[in-house]
Amino acid sequence: MTGTSQDVAGSRKLTCARCRRDLRWIPNRWPEGYICSTCHTWALETYGRCAGCSASRMTPGIAADGGRLCVDCAGIPGDYTCVRCGAEGRRQRKGVCARCILTDRLTDLLDDGTGKLSEALAPLFEGLRCMDRPRSGLTWTGSQHVAQMLQALASGDVPLTHEGLDQLSPWRSVAYLRDLLMHHGVLPAVDRHVLLFGQWLTGHLAAVDDLKQRKLLEQYASWHVLRKLRGIAARQPVGASRDRNARRKMVKALEFLSWLAVRGHAPDECTQADLDAWHADYRIARRPAQEFLRWCMRNKGMPRLEIPVIPTCNPAPIHQHRRLALLRRFLTDDQLPLMDRVAATLLLLYAQPLSRIVRLTIDDVIHEDDGVLLRLGDPPTAVPEPFAGLLLAFLAARPNTTTATNAASTWLFPGRRAGQPIQSQTMGLRLNKLGFVPTNARTSAIRQLVLQAPPPVVAGMLGYHDETAARHAADAGGTWKSYAPGDHTL
Numbered sequence: 001m002t003g004t005s006q007d008v009a010g011s012r013k014l015t016c017a018r019c020r021r022d023l024r025w026i027p028n029r030w031p032e033g034y035i036c037s038t039c040h041t042w043a044l045e046t047y048g049r050c051a052g053c054s055a056s057r058m059t060p061g062i063a064a065d066g067g068r069l070c071v072d073c074a075g076i077p078g079d080y081t082c083v084r085c086g087a088e089g090r091r092q093r094k095g096v097c098a099r100c101i102l103t104d105r106l107t108d109l110l111d112d113g114t115g116k117l118s119e120a121l122a123p124l125f126e127g128l129r130c131m132d133r134p135r136s137g138l139t140w141t142g143s144q145h146v147a148q149m150l151q152a153l154a155s156g157d158v159p160l161t162h163e164g165l166d167q168l169s170p171w172r173s174v175a176y177l178r179d180l181l182m183h184h185g186v187l188p189a190v191d192r193h194v195l196l197f198g199q200w201l202t203g204h205l206a207a208v209d210d211l212k213q214r215k216l217l218e219q220y221a222s223w224h225v226l227r228k229l230r231g232i233a234a235r236q237p238v239g240a241s242r243d244r245n246a247r248r249k250m251v252k253a254l255e256f257l258s259w260l261a262v263r264g265h266a267p268d269e270c271t272q273a274d275l276d277a278w279h280a281d282y283r284i285a286r287r288p289a290q291e292f293l294r295w296c297m298r299n300k301g302m303p304r305l306e307i308p309v310i311p312t313c314n315p316a317p318i319h320q321h322r323r324l325a326l327l328r329r330f331l332t333d334d335q336l337p338l339m340d341r342v343a344a345t346l347l348l349l350y351a352q353p354l355s356r357i358v359r360l361t362i363d364d365v366i367h368e369d370d371g372v373l374l375r376l377g378d379p380p381t382a383v384p385e386p387f388a389g390l391l392l393a394f395l396a397a398r399p400n401t402t403t404a405t406n407a408a409s410t411w412l413f414p415g416r417r418a419g420q421p422i423q424s425q426t427m428g429l430r431l432n433k434l435g436f437v438p439t440n441a442r443t444s445a446i447r448q449l450v451l452q453a454p455p456p457v458v459a460g461m462l463g464y465h466d467e468t469a470a471r472h473a474a475d476a477g478g479t480w481k482s483y484a485p486g487d488h489t490l
């Protein structure tokens with residue numbers, strides 16, 4: 001069998017039969033060869049239908065055709081029965097499986113103080129206990145601050161509410177736990193970004209020393225900015241970019257008040273000369289303060305003055321040949337992560353903003369006999385080769401679907417958080433690293449290029465021809481115009 005070609009004897013190196021990495025210590029030996037501990041653990045956490053005997057059980061073996069095999073059909077040696085629960089699986093400690101150990105730990109952590117499991121947290125207990133790979137649950141609950149948070153909530157030391165969670169830290173772990181609690185129905189679902197903005201706002205306002213300024217900013221935040229975010233949350237997810245915009249507005253509003261104070265004026269004493277001077281420098285950077293200025297004028301916090309018009313321009317136009325060069329690179333460079341290649345391709349090919357791309361689900365990719373369709377609007381649009389192949393390859397290998405939280409995720413780009421897609425900002429940073437800066441201005445520039453050269457035409461320009469693409473190119477004109485331009489506003 002393969003993998004044993006380089007033997008343990010002598011000075012020759014050993015490699016894992018599965019991942020081909022060099023092995024530094026005597027590993028597990030299976031019929032197919034030596035297996036490193038990572039591949040070994042992963043294999044023993046894989047379940048499904050055995051391609052040999054059709055039984056539904058642990059399937060660590062891999063058949064010649066790639067199908068999964070049970071230990072008996074694969075001839076894998078060893079005992080994989082948990083001495084506690086009798087289930088088949090990797091024995092974590094003293095013959096006991098990871099799920100049993102996780103159950104013990106959760107029983108301990110989620111004790112309500114009377115020796116019983118906290119009733120309110122029972123859904124979380126069940127959810128974590130039944131996760132596909134309980135070992136990741138052990139890792140998570142193994143961290144000291146996670147254990148402390150769970151104990152504090154179970155014992156009632158910290159109220160089991162969103163406000164209660166606000167008292168806990170560090171915020172990353174709290175955000176993860178909050179997602180889990182909402183996911184399992186323990187806490188009511190609230191828009192995560194409204195919440196995050198609220199938390200940020202508390203800190204932001206607390207740092208304002210001038211009491212009058214703070215009061216005005218508080219009113220602006222609660223009467224205007226938060227109200228607007230909540231209105232959006234009632235219709236659709238708020239998303240990271242609106243959260244960011246809202247913060248920028250608050251920061252710039254404070255900046256304006258401080259700047260005005262240095263000139264010796266309170267807001268109700270602001271003059272046209274002040275406003276003109278404020279807008280004379282850093283025009284683009286100060287733009288987010290305009291909403292605050294208008295709000296102040298409407299609410300009699302400031303005299304009615306004229307806000308100078310700031311012309312907008314497209315800072316970095318993109319040309320068709322650059323679009324094609326980028327597309328060619330993302331199509332062919334398999335050194336780049338597949339996820340980034342797919343996201344960049346969707347952006348360049350269909351001019352969709354990242355905030356829209358990250359919210360695509362696997363159901364938006366329709367695989368039919370005569371090709372692949374993508375639901376960007378109605379009707380779905382054809383994806384020509386070679387892009388279709390890239391998309392299907394990615395579908396088969398989506399990241400973040402094996403962790404505790406996203407096993408059943410249908411997001412095309414699942415994030416690390418329960419039930420959440422990857423954030424558009426995170427995706428933007430990833431593309432930035434590849435040398436592609438997807439600003440909103442560029443996305444709208446690309447939209448023009450899509451009208452000139454829709455995807456099937458691009459496929460042809462890159463040297464790929466197929467009949468389906470040609471057929472779709474014929475009715476392309478109408479389809480490409482029908483995409484809704486992305487909503488970038490707050």
Ligand SMILES: [Zn+2]
Pocket residue numbers: 016017018019020021035036037038039040
């Ligand atoms: Zn390996």
Ligand SMILES: [Zn+2]
Pocket residue numbers: 050051052053054055069070071072073074
């Ligand atoms: Zn079998």
Ligand SMILES: [Zn+2]
Pocket residue numbers: 082083084085086087096097098099100
């Ligand atoms: Zn067990």
